[in-house]
Amino acid sequence: MTRDLVSGGQKIHAPDDLNRLLKEIHQQAMQIHSGKVADYIPALAAVEPEQCALTLTTLDGEVFNVGNTDTLFSIQSISKIFGLMMAMDRLGDDLWQRVKMEPSGQAFNSIVQLEWEKGIPRNPMINAGAILISDVLVSHYSTSKNAVMSLVRNLCGNDRIYADEDVHASEKEHGHRNAASAHLMKSFNNIEADVDEVLDHYFWQCAISMTCENLARSFTFLANAGVCPFSQREIISKRDAQRINALLSTSGMYDQSGEFAFTVGVPAKSGVGGGIVAIVPDFGVISAWSPKLNEFGNSARGMFMVRELANRLGLSVY
Amino acid sequence: MTRDLVSGGQKIHAPDDLNRLLKEIHQQAMQIHSGKVADYIPALAAVEPEQCALTLTTLDGEVFNVGNTDTLFSIQSISKIFGLMMAMDRLGDDLWQRVKMEPSGQAFNSIVQLEWEKGIPRNPMINAGAILISDVLVSHYSTSKNAVMSLVRNLCGNDRIYADEDVHASEKEHGHRNAASAHLMKSFNNIEADVDEVLDHYFWQCAISMTCENLARSFTFLANAGVCPFSQREIISKRDAQRINALLSTSGMYDQSGEFAFTVGVPAKSGVGGGIVAIVPDFGVISAWSPKLNEFGNSARGMFMVRELANRLGLSVY
Amino acid sequence: MTRDLVSGGQKIHAPDDLNRLLKEIHQQAMQIHSGKVADYIPALAAVEPEQCALTLTTLDGEVFNVGNTDTLFSIQSISKIFGLMMAMDRLGDDLWQRVKMEPSGQAFNSIVQLEWEKGIPRNPMINAGAILISDVLVSHYSTSKNAVMSLVRNLCGNDRIYADEDVHASEKEHGHRNAASAHLMKSFNNIEADVDEVLDHYFWQCAISMTCENLARSFTFLANAGVCPFSQREIISKRDAQRINALLSTSGMYDQSGEFAFTVGVPAKSGVGGGIVAIVPDFGVISAWSPKLNEFGNSARGMFMVRELANRLGLSVY
Amino acid sequence: MTRDLVSGGQKIHAPDDLNRLLKEIHQQAMQIHSGKVADYIPALAAVEPEQCALTLTTLDGEVFNVGNTDTLFSIQSISKIFGLMMAMDRLGDDLWQRVKMEPSGQAFNSIVQLEWEKGIPRNPMINAGAILISDVLVSHYSTSKNAVMSLVRNLCGNDRIYADEDVHASEKEHGHRNAASAHLMKSFNNIEADVDEVLDHYFWQCAISMTCENLARSFTFLANAGVCPFSQREIISKRDAQRINALLSTSGMYDQSGEFAFTVGVPAKSGVGGGIVAIVPDFGVISAWSPKLNEFGNSARGMFMVRELANRLGLSVY
Structure with missing residues (x-):
């Protein structure tokens, strides 16, 4: 200490x-x-x-x-940090053209601000920002889930970390608000990959258990x-x-x-x-x-x- | 060091x-x-x-x-720190019933958020929050300007600090957006004193030269x-x-x-x-x-x- | 018929x-x-x-x-029609540079939309629009209240129509939301006259009894x-x-x-x-x-x- | 006449x-x-x-x-009237629990209002409202496209009316803003059917040529x-x-x-x-x-x- x-x-x-x-x-x-x-x-x-x-x-x-x-429990939004690290690694400072670093001043899942700010999320910690980050991972890593899992396992020194498939499937089924954000960003050309693939990564990542x-x-x-x-x-x-x-x-x-x-x-x-x-x-x-x-x-x-x-x-x- | x-x-x-x-x-x-x-x-x-x-x-x-x-230059919004200290001193934690401590995620003078959040400003550093603080000073100090000036002079060890009357008058004349915020908060019963008096303190405080x-x-x-x-x-x-x-x-x-x-x-x-x-x-x-x-x-x-x-x-x- | x-x-x-x-x-x-x-x-x-x-x-x-x-009762917003007629008479089609003619899709006294649309009210029937109209009357008639009263008395063929001074005074005291709108429009340079004078006309007009x-x-x-x-x-x-x-x-x-x-x-x-x-x-x-x-x-x-x-x-x- | x-x-x-x-x-x-x-x-x-x-x-x-x-040209939003008629026919006045009849005061594709109003579109003429109507058709007609087409052909007395498949496919590919609205309404439980099916009907309907x-x-x-x-x-x-x-x-x-x-x-x-x-x-x-x-x-x-x-x-x- x-x-x-x-x-x-x-x-x-x-x-x-x-x-x-x-x-x-x-x-x-x-x-x-x-x-x-x-x-x-x-x-x-x-x-x-x-x-x-x-x-x-x-x-x-x-x-x-x-x-x-x-x-074990579902780490949910805490996984956003892992995603962010990996996206920073691939895009460097270019990342900040596509997502800001400002606090949002809104409920974490508000899409009002996303519309005002033309599809640029306020920061990588709100859902829209983390979905944007998922797009970067899906577009810039050959197998984005493996890449994330490999980082997570390394960081906590535990090879048995996994994403809970029940949670993953459940998130997907109930994730219409997140789907709305993703499609809105896509309409502003701020999502490169297929929306469904991006959301799948995002929901999977939220389902990691630790x-x-x-x-x-x-x-x-x-x-x-x-x-x-x-x-x-x-x-x-x-x-x-x-x-x-x-x-x-x-x-x-x-x-x-x-x-x-x-x-x-x-x-x-x-x-x-x-x-x-x-x-x-x-x-x-x-x-x-x-x-x-x-x-x-x-x-x-x-x-x-x-x-x-x-x-x-x-x-x-x- | x-x-x-x-x-x-x-x-x-x-x-x-x-x-x-x-x-x-x-x-x-x-x-x-x-x-x-x-x-x-x-x-x-x-x-x-x-x-x-x-x-x-x-x-x-x-x-x-x-x-x-x-x-000497006009310290403007930096004066908000002085006001905040004095309001914290008088109201203690009750202050946070009337102004929040969350980042705003909006331009500093937006009144949209103020309407959404029913006249409770997001934090004491945006204009609406500092106007709310000015209301606390006007309502809880016998002569709010003297009290602020006395604090400022003590803090910088300089008795000749003053507020620029030209700037003060000019702010007042052009401060209609701030007046809008103040009246909006008053309409939500979050301003105690007379709106004009509160605004006068606020504009005066912004005009302090250091x-x-x-x-x-x-x-x-x-x-x-x-x-x-x-x-x-x-x-x-x-x-x-x-x-x-x-x-x-x-x-x-x-x-x-x-x-x-x-x-x-x-x-x-x-x-x-x-x-x-x-x-x-x-x-x-x-x-x-x-x-x-x-x-x-x-x-x-x-x-x-x-x-x-x-x-x-x-x-x-x- | x-x-x-x-x-x-x-x-x-x-x-x-x-x-x-x-x-x-x-x-x-x-x-x-x-x-x-x-x-x-x-x-x-x-x-x-x-x-x-x-x-x-x-x-x-x-x-x-x-x-x-x-x-007799207080006609309140119905008076907006009288004001509109008089403003149309003075400004002709130029009026529509300063107030739109579109429905608002918002509660009648919302100032969110007013901020979005840079101080141009959506129509003359929402409060902000009627305050804008009051500005036109105050600025373009020598005695705007007399002019309105004279129109109203003529239209209903009753010379004893008056504005209720209790209601007028009371509106003024509680009209901080309307004051917020007026100051906001002034900040966008869409109010010509003194804000207090404009609001006084507006509140007076709302207090007409019929x-x-x-x-x-x-x-x-x-x-x-x-x-x-x-x-x-x-x-x-x-x-x-x-x-x-x-x-x-x-x-x-x-x-x-x-x-x-x-x-x-x-x-x-x-x-x-x-x-x-x-x-x-x-x-x-x-x-x-x-x-x-x-x-x-x-x-x-x-x-x-x-x-x-x-x-x-x-x-x-x- | x-x-x-x-x-x-x-x-x-x-x-x-x-x-x-x-x-x-x-x-x-x-x-x-x-x-x-x-x-x-x-x-x-x-x-x-x-x-x-x-x-x-x-x-x-x-x-x-x-x-x-x-x-022939693409009638696009004019098709919303056909959809509305058919939804009114099936749901009667219950329809108005799920879509309002108020003007929107917003650009026709704004989803800000949709979020404010908890997934209830302002009226059936904005896109979100027409997507809601499409959900009613998909959910309450066995083959919603046939039903619409049959109405349209009857009304104009022309059996060769069709929906342009190029336009239909193109709308779908570029319709991410509409997809955002649909998912947002689904997240508020105001869409019954599968979102993709609803959107497919909507885009198809817009592609009708007359x-x-x-x-x-x-x-x-x-x-x-x-x-x-x-x-x-x-x-x-x-x-x-x-x-x-x-x-x-x-x-x-x-x-x-x-x-x-x-x-x-x-x-x-x-x-x-x-x-x-x-x-x-x-x-x-x-x-x-x-x-x-x-x-x-x-x-x-x-x-x-x-x-x-x-x-x-x-x-x-x-």
Whole structure:
């Protein structure tokens, strides 16, 4: 840990202290009963709602787990980060001609803004932006799904990661709003590939299943200037790690991104499966999972745990 | 300086190095000739357009100046930070019932969003939000202008700071779009005081004149956990300093806020007078001024200088 | 009557038949208890809600009255027709550079569309359009209120018509949404005069009080190719009468205009005071009044009576 | 002819007079060279642009033709009337739970409004509304295309009417904006059938080819209380004819509907193939065709001819 940690006025010296803190916060989170499991597709609605997991990784390669941290869940929008990395790799700065990097100020699936802005999505973290990114992957990788899966497996060091075919099929069947966005972008000539193929990739990617610990491990490189502390490999450049973190800071938490920056103060991304991953540059990654969502589509318990841990450890980057 | 600085692979040891770097960047900025002086009011349009200033303050209390750093200019929207601090002081967390803290995803003066969101502005950095803040000041301080002026003079340690009455009068005469926002909020019962009085405070506040050095000095407390390194006084709590920095990160640079986070990576605020102030937590403040604005209303040379200095010194918080 | 009237398969020969029909319809209307009196200003909220009036004038100069047809009420938006006539008289076709003639597809007081369309209101029947018209009157008549009042008194042959000063003052105090529209149009340079003066005229005009019979008499010229059948004077040209009727057909009944055309089929205008005036070209005018409004801001009983009478007499122009 | 016709102060007695008038107007129209042929699909862009046709039918069964009145062209949006009639026939008043009857106040293909209004299109004449209608046909007729074709052939008494397969295929390939609308409505559960099947019907229907004379003949029943004067068959009830005419009056001419009512004053529908059909109740039908479109998507010469003829003959319903 390169940062000095202070909790309640006391320096935190040892893994034991952190373990105790995580347990305490997890216990408090279990008292929260508000929120509602995403029910727009049966495969998500069927998840046991009271599950709750919290993981902390540090740049030293330490991993702290509390709760259901080895249960697989649908990472949903968190997968947008993987897609973005791969599209940045292929298109470089040209990518930003086709998608902006500005916060959206709208519900995450609004297509009003997409029409105003002539088919250029506001950022890669809203659905339209991630669909645009899927078009880049489909058009620029020979087998886009294999390429994504290979990245994901490498990042979390787990070869058994897969996309849930039930969720994938279900998303496709109920994804008419996303199909609307895709066709609208196509009408503005901002989608190259076949719309159905692009949507298939997008829905597939959302259906990737990971555990809370998988998530934290996978993204620790973003807190470490692009280098994975577990494998010591440079995943992306420091500059790109900072740029992705910047995007997550302004646009990662749906229409609660501003509040998250205000009350927590670190880059983060959530998904409607109930997962949240928060990047703490020069320190580590916090991931949390619990299926019941607040009004903004973010995990109710997850928000509590990430905020509490960040506040108690003084992790705000601001 | 609590951070280690590295520029071009070499550690920066001494004030001389910083001086040299600032001069080099200022010189490069002078080659930029794009942009257009704000001309919506005569008082702004009359400014000599080629002026250019760059200041850096550090937490040690050092101040580095290049160019026209002692010329007064209209700080315009940068004044929104002063208003926000004072409103937070009076209303505490109740403030956030009346203004949100989410990025707007719209041009800074759009009233479409204001109508959609029933008179609750998206954040205190867009005009509608700052007008709402002005209402809080007018309603909760006996003499709101004196209170603001007193804060500003204290912060920059200069008793001769004033608001330019020409600019103030001119803003008022041409401020019909802001008047529209104010009346719209009043129609949603989100303005307490008389609309004309609120607008008068708002336009007055935008007309405050400061120098580039004044600006940097005034805001150094935001980089120092709320404590002014020049006077050693605690201006606000560390928590509030982080929260204000978070707001600036997501919403401080108009509809270029996301790009600024992406390419620079520090909290910042700009004004149509051509000023920019960028907060580097645990390091210091960069302020820049040059009147010609890019398409987003941010100083063209100012953007270059802040970005260049932050990149060269590796200052991104992400 | 230049049209043959048929009700229930039988020709209607005589005034007696019409009297009977109106009474029957009025009686049925009295059974309607839905709706809510406009309560945005106290002066309107205080009206006795169960009042109900129905008048029919014919081109022969006959007048049929049932119910409270000689009670004064606030004509509100119906006054927009008077203003429009006077503005058309002064500006001719140039008027249509400053206000369009297209239906709005929005709630009658939306300012979203006004911003999209750069301060050009969609038509003279939405509030923004009528405020624009008020600007024309204030700018092009030496005393705009006298000019309007003189027209109104002439049209209904009643020199005691006046604007209710309580309503006028009350509208002004609560008219912040209208003020927002006015300032927005001013910001687009589509208001010439002082905004406060324009709004004062607008609110004053809305406060004109008339009886149900007054209303029907005043507008019979629109059903008679521009000639008042009571005074035999040509008020406007046949072409202008048709053009005003066309505007009322597409935009006269707020966001229920399409439904009104579909189910009734004649040009009409309503006001939130509960009045409705319906023009039947080549036949006469139906006016109705009852204060309780439906969700669209149209009198619930008024809508019933006008529709019923028009359907029973087969008056649709389509 | 049940109306007395007057042109230039003189009664028009005889077919010869009408023939002369049509020729004169057609000749004037040929002087108009503004406008641009629809070029969003190759099949439309290839049409010879200078073609120009004008037809007038009367309730006596007379037909007057000038210009290229027997050339087939793509009727495009005019086909929406056929679809509407058939959907009204199947669903009755329940139809209006799924599509409104209000003017849109937006460009004809805007999906912003569709999102605001939760997937309920504003009226059956905008694309989204006609796609909704196509869903009704696909869901409630065993073979929706056959059913439409059979109606169209009957109405114009021509068994060789067909849909152009080139246009159909081309529309489909370039119809991503319409696909976006369809998926958006599906996401709001306002489309029953498979989206692709619905769109296929819609694009097919737009590709129906007719001549100018075909068009006028087909719609004469709308001017004759629902009875076709050529076949003497009752096509729809008088009430439904009036209701369809009302819809055309408020929404038939895209975002020029208000102006058309104002300057012409009769129900009408146009298509981007350059056709216009105008219903004159109790008199007859005017149809016009010329491929070059004005900024609103209405035929430039067509607009001139219809307006001129209606004005010269005094045909406004208002």
